[in-house]
Amino acid sequence: MVAVLIGTTACAQNRKENKNMKRTLVAYFSATGTTRAAAQKLAKEKNADLFEIAPDVPYTSADLDWRDKQSRSTKEMNDKSFRPAIKGTCPNIADYDTIWIGFPVWWYTAPTIINTFIEAHDLSGKTLCVFATSGGSGVSGSAKDLKNTYPHYTWGESRLMN
Numbered sequence: 001m002v003a004v005l006i007g008t009t010a011c012a013q014n015r016k017e018n019k020n021m022k023r024t025l026v027a028y029f030s031a032t033g034t035t036r037a038a039a040q041k042l043a044k045e046k047n048a049d050l051f052e053i054a055p056d057v058p059y060t061s062a063d064l065d066w067r068d069k070q071s072r073s074t075k076e077m078n079d080k081s082f083r084p085a086i087k088g089t090c091p092n093i094a095d096y097d098t099i100w101i102g103f104p105v106w107w108y109t110a111p112t113i114i115n116t117f118i119e120a121h122d123l124s125g126k127t128l129c130v131f132a133t134s135g136g137s138g139v140s141g142s143a144k145d146l147k148n149t150y151p152h153y154t155w156g157e158s159r160l161m162n
Contacts, residue, residue, distance in 0.1 A: 022097040022098065023048075023049070023095055023096045023097055023098075024046045024047070024048035024049070024096060024097070024098045024099070024100065025048055025049050025050075025051055025090065025093070025096040025098070025099045025100070026039050026042050026043040026046065026048045026049070026050050026051070026099075026100045026102065026131075027050075027051040027052075027053055027090065027099055027100070027101050027102070027117060028050070028051075028052060028053060028100075028101070028102035028103065028131075029052075029053040029054075029055075029102070029103045029104075029111060029113050029114060029117070030052070030102075030103075030104070031059050031064055031073075031104055031111075032064070032104070034104060034133045035102050035103060035104050035132075035133045036052070038102060038131060038133050038161035038162075039052075039100075039102050039131075041161070042100060042102070042131055042159075042161065046098075046100070048098075048100065049096075051090045053086055053103075053113060053114070053116075053117045054086060054087040054088075055084050055085070055086060055087070055113055056084070056085035056086060056087055057084075057085070059072065059073065060072075066106070066107075073106060073111070076111070076112045076113075077106055077107045077109075077111070077112065079112075080112070082112050083112060083113075083115055083116040083119065084111075084112060084113045084116055085116070086113060086116050086117060086120065089120050089121060090121065093121045093122070093123070094122070096126060097126060097127065098126065098127045098128075098129065098156070099123065099126050099127070099128050099129070100129045100130070100131055101114060101117070101118070101128060101129070101130055101131075101146075102130070102131040102132065102133075102161075103132055103133075103142075104132065104133050104134065105132050105133070105134035105137040105138075105139065105141075105142055108137050108141050108142070109141060109142045109145045110130075110132070110142045110145065110146055114146070115149070118146075118150060118153075123153055124152075124153070125154075126153070126154065127154050127155070127156040128146075128150075128153050128154065128155050128156065129155070129156040129157050129158065129159070130142060130143045130146060130155075130157075130158040130159070131158065131159045131160070131161050132158075132159075132160055132161070133160075133161055133162055134160065134162065138160055139158045139159065139160040140158065142158075143155070143158035
């Protein structure tokens with residue numbers, strides 16, 4: 001119940017009262033804080049609400065060690081069907097017209113937790129945009145993978161935000 005209340009508050013942070021006004025949501029997953037900072041910047045630029053895609057079990061430094069073949073992130077990324085549990089959904093997702101989905105690029109694509117978020121929400125009739133942070137990869141491969149995985153959705157622009 002607390003997670004739902006926190007999610008509701010976070011998702012409606014900048015709520016507009018005018019129902020006819022187009023609304024934007026910036027939903028993001030951030031493992032280390034880098035993508036969170038980018039999400040906050042984008043939300044300010046777009047006058048958008050923020051929603052954190054938080055893993056049910058937070059990632060540790062060991063979980064994020066991409067050089068370790070047994071690390072949690074490596075195992076998740078090697079199994080494209082894996083869907084890490086998230087703490088909650090955005091209860092008022094229907095109120096948004098445009099949703100920016102942000103993440104750090106892992107293994108040249110979006111972390112599987114992004115699939116969990118997308119599959120947990122009805123995003124029909126919305127424009128989905130992608131933003132990412134990366135130490136060396138671009139965002140185009142990640143955006144293409146998401147478009148190919150979810151071709152029934154309308155996809156807009158993508159942006160690398162380092």
